[in-house]
Amino acid sequence: MSLLAIDVGNTRLKWALHAAADPGSEPLAQGVVFLEHIEQLAERDWAVLPPPEAMIGCCVAGDTVRRRVQEQLELWDNLPPRWVVPALREAGVSNGYDHPARLGSDRWVALIGAHWRQRQAGDRRPVLVVMVGTAVTVDALDTEGRFLGGLILPGHGIMLRALESGTAGLRVPTGEVVPFPTNTSDALTSGGTYAIAGAIERMHRHLAARCGLAPRVVMSGGAGWKMAPHLSVPHELVDGLIFDGLLAVAEARERARVAAG
Ligand SMILES: Nc1ncnc2c1ncn2[C@@H]1O[C@H](COP(=O)(O)OP(=O)(O)O)[C@@H](O)[C@H]1O
Ligand SMILES: CC(C)(COP(=O)(O)O)[C@@H](O)C(=O)NCCC(=O)O
Ligand SMILES: [K+]
Known part of the structure; x- marks a missing residue:
């Protein structure tokens, strides 16, 4: 199952598309954008990708930024955002x-x-x-x-x-x-x-x-x-x-x- 992994820091968003949930594997595609350029993802970087089947991410940049990323994910149907929350x-x-x-x-x-x-x-x-x-x-x-x-x-x-x-x-x-x-x-x-x-x-x-x-x-x-x-x-x-x-x-x-x- 192909997987879009996203790491949203306080300065930049890093993403990588993987063919499977296979840690250590080479990504099919990857990129970096400054947070002020998140709105370019759906129309540029992600527009050329094969649709991912699942998404997993971490975000420390706050709710507003997280929502802006989720709006970009709407480029694809049926890709519910899955943000990791630290557990026990x-x-x-x-x-x-x-x-x-x-x-x-x-x-x-x-x-x-x-x-x-x-x-x-x-x-x-x-x-x-x-x-x-x-x-x-x-x-x-x-x-x-x-x-x-x-x-x-x-x-x-x-x-x-x-x-x-x-x-x-x-x-x-x-x-x-x-x-x-x-x-x-x-x-x-x-x-x-x-x-x-x-x-x-x-x-x-x-x-x-x-x-x-x-x-x-x-x-x-x-x-x-x-x-x-x-x-x-x-x-x-x-x-x-x-x-x-x-x-x-x-x-x-x-x-x-x-x-x-
Ligand atoms: N070419 C570069 N573009 C952006 N940041 C850079 C670059 N080279 C070094 N940095 C440093 O990396 C930091 C951003 O690293 P990153 O791991 O993306 O941070 P975050 O996860 O907090 O967004 C910047 O604060 C800056 O100090
Ligand atoms: C410490 C951090 C600000 C680091 O953020 P980053 O440099 O990756 O943008 C982030 O992990 C954070 O907001 N932590 C929550 C508080 C804590 O870890 O105790
Ligand atoms: K980080």
Whole structure:
């Protein structure tokens, strides 16, 4: 059953069309649009697709944006929107948040994607799931697939805008990441990058101490590539982590439906 997977963040909507709910598979088609361009999807990007048989998505951008996406899905008959809501347990992952449904659905889906990849690889290590988007999240998954908790930080753009709007003297072009910045641009760019790197490295220590095993670090999100050169812990950039998670949820639900007869 062909499946349209959609990840709606606070800056961009990412989508991928898959032939089946088969995590890790290559998409038939995929794309990215900024949220202000959602209205182009039905008339441009999606107009040329073979009609998907099912949809699954996660959305952290609010109800208004979600409705705008649903309007675009009306391009196809009979494609009910199916948005993942974090539960107590799904696809082998359990949710340790105080209020499980209040966890960002993109974080939940990324954790499920990371767990699916661990099982696939036969890797028994805990995992630190890092998503560098509008915000940055650093989430801990133990060896049993338990989400232990995680950090939320401002992303690069938000950090810079906060400093620009809160001061008179910090409106400068983007700089370089260097160990000892000697101008305002470099000081800001390096400050933001090392703040994020420091949070990741700290969480790496927390998780290693909790599990007695150094975690695997998987990093995803539109700005992951900016962080990768500056992390001192070994890590992997995994572009399709959220899509792996969305497909793993769809697959697990399909299996449960078949098993229930
Ligand atoms: N070419 C690019 N276009 C858009 N954003 C980019 C680009 N390169 C890096 N970024 C960064 O990626 C972030 C968006 O990443 P994304 O994972 O789509 O975020 P979100 O899921 O929050 O919408 C932007 O805030 C920006 O910092
Ligand atoms: C932390 C987030 C803002 C990240 O959003 P993103 O950077 O992907 O746009 C999002 O996951 C969210 O709204 N979470 C809800 C609160 C929580 O996870 O505790
Ligand atoms: K995201």
